[in-house]
Amino acid sequence: MKTNPVLFNPLLQGKASYKGGKTINDIALPEEIQLYKLSSNENPIGPSPKAIEALNKVLPNLHIYPDRTDIRFREKLRDFYGKTMSVDHFLCSNSGVALLEMISRAFLQEGNEIIISNPAFGPYEMFALKQGAKVIDIPLMEPDFSLDADGILDAITENTRLIYVTNPNNPTGTYIPQDDIDYLVEHLPDHVILVYDEVYFHFADAEDFSLAMPYVLADKNVIAVNSFAKSYGLAGLRMGYGYAKPEIMNYMRNIQRPFFINIAGMEAAMAALDDKEHISATVKMVQTQKEKIYSCLEQIGAKYWRSQSNFILIKPPVSESQFEQDMLQYGLMVRPVANFGAPGCIRISIGNDAATDALIKALNQVYAKYT
Numbered sequence: 001m002k003t004n005p006v007l008f009n010p011l012l013q014g015k016a017s018y019k020g021g022k023t024i025n026d027i028a029l030p031e032e033i034q035l036y037k038l039s040s041n042e043n044p045i046g047p048s049p050k051a052i053e054a055l056n057k058v059l060p061n062l063h064i065y066p067d068r069t070d071i072r073f074r075e076k077l078r079d080f081y082g083k084t085m086s087v088d089h090f091l092c093s094n095s096g097v098a099l100l101e102m103i104s105r106a107f108l109q110e111g112n113e114i115i116i117s118n119p120a121f122g123p124y125e126m127f128a129l130k131q132g133a134k135v136i137d138i139p140l141m142e143p144d145f146s147l148d149a150d151g152i153l154d155a156i157t158e159n160t161r162l163i164y165v166t167n168p169n170n171p172t173g174t175y176i177p178q179d180d181i182d183y184l185v186e187h188l189p190d191h192v193i194l195v196y197d198e199v200y201f202h203f204a205d206a207e208d209f210s211l212a213m214p215y216v217l218a219d220k221n222v223i224a225v226n227s228f229a230k231s232y233g234l235a236g237l238r239m240g241y242g243y244a245k246p247e248i249m250n251y252m253r254n255i256q257r258p259f260f261i262n263i264a265g266m267e268a269a270m271a272a273l274d275d276k277e278h279i280s281a282t283v284k285m286v287q288t289q290k291e292k293i294y295s296c297l298e299q300i301g302a303k304y305w306r307s308q309s310n311f312i313l314i315k316p317p318v319s320e321s322q323f324e325q326d327m328l329q330y331g332l333m334v335r336p337v338a339n340f341g342a343p344g345c346i347r348i349s350i351g352n353d354a355a356t357d358a359l360i361k362a363l364n365q366v367y368a369k370y371t
């Protein structure tokens with residue numbers, strides 16, 4: 001139906017509406033089939049027990065308004081990063097995507113441009129389109145999805161405001177070596193900010209992987225994006241944060257809503273930050289399961305990319321929708337990622353032991369059908 005463009009903003013319709021992956025409530029399977037959700041990169045061991053304890057403590061106080069600001073959370077983050085940054089470097093948000101949305105609102109107006117490198121996380125584009133900005137894609141390069149840093153620098157115009165890099169990347173699981181980021185940051189003009197999405201950083205173990213922190217400490221135009229939905233296992237609470245030089249973050253505070261931070265999310269996230277054991281158990285579990293899945297993928301001759309994250313991208317021998325359906329017959333929810341710029345590919349999150357066993361069984365059977 002055609003809507004009145006005076007009343008309904010055309011920028012908020014059409015391509016600008018991104019839907020996340022399916023939830024288990026979207027799936028109808030016979031009862032005897034055990035369902036494994038390997039489609040949203042969630043934590044296979046669940047939330048931190050310390051976060052649950054903190055949540056239980058706040059539950060009787062849900063009728064009380066939360067803190068007026070996120071300062072307690074920012075103090076915690078300052079300590080977490082070894083006091084190398086100040087509280088002014090941090091900004092808390094109601095999830096990683098909420099921070100991405102704030103960045104777009106803060107820095108993009110009609111006529112501006114952003115640069116992304118597909119395959120990439122869909123919301124970068126969605127939020128830019130909502131602001132009326134133009135999206136320039138400088139794709140990651142075959143065969144290993146490496147960053148085309150020169151291509152990105154050549155694409156910068158006077159209208160460019162934001163460049164997005166994701167390290168490790170979703171949906172490819174690949175990472176950008178520090179030299180490439182150094183090169184990009186070194187050549188960044190003053191009117192451009194590098195949005196450095198590091199929500200999967202705990203899983204990266206490559207020697208030349210770098211956080212955004214050194215660039216922020218060097219006062220560069222870099223904003224780090226972080227989430228509590230992945231390694232911290234708090235996807236349902238919608239918590240995230242960013243860090244950048246105070247000039248950027250203090251400006252962004254202007255678009256924070258009053259009482260934006262919910263007390264349950266904040267207390268649980270602060271407790272999760274302290275729970276180093278939970279993080280190391282999560283990372284260990286992911287590494288162990290990943291190795292088992294690599295062996296299976298090698299054995300069945302699958303096309304896949306080695307991952308620095310908690311998921312693996314594969315290119316199955318059939319269409320992604322057929323493969324998704326086939327895997328579901330074995331109770332496995334996996335994610336087609338054509339809308340992330342990876343047509344024909346499927347992203348599989350790393351689960352626990354039982355999920356890996358089910359996955360290996362399903363992969364063997366489904367590949368046997370087509371190869």
Ligand SMILES: Cc1ncc(COP(=O)(O)O)c(C=O)c1O
Nearest residue numbers: 095096097121170199227229240
């Ligand atoms: C690369 C990337 N950035 C940001 C996010 C957003 O995280 P959140 O769930 O906290 O909104 C995700 C979530 O999948 C992601 O993959």
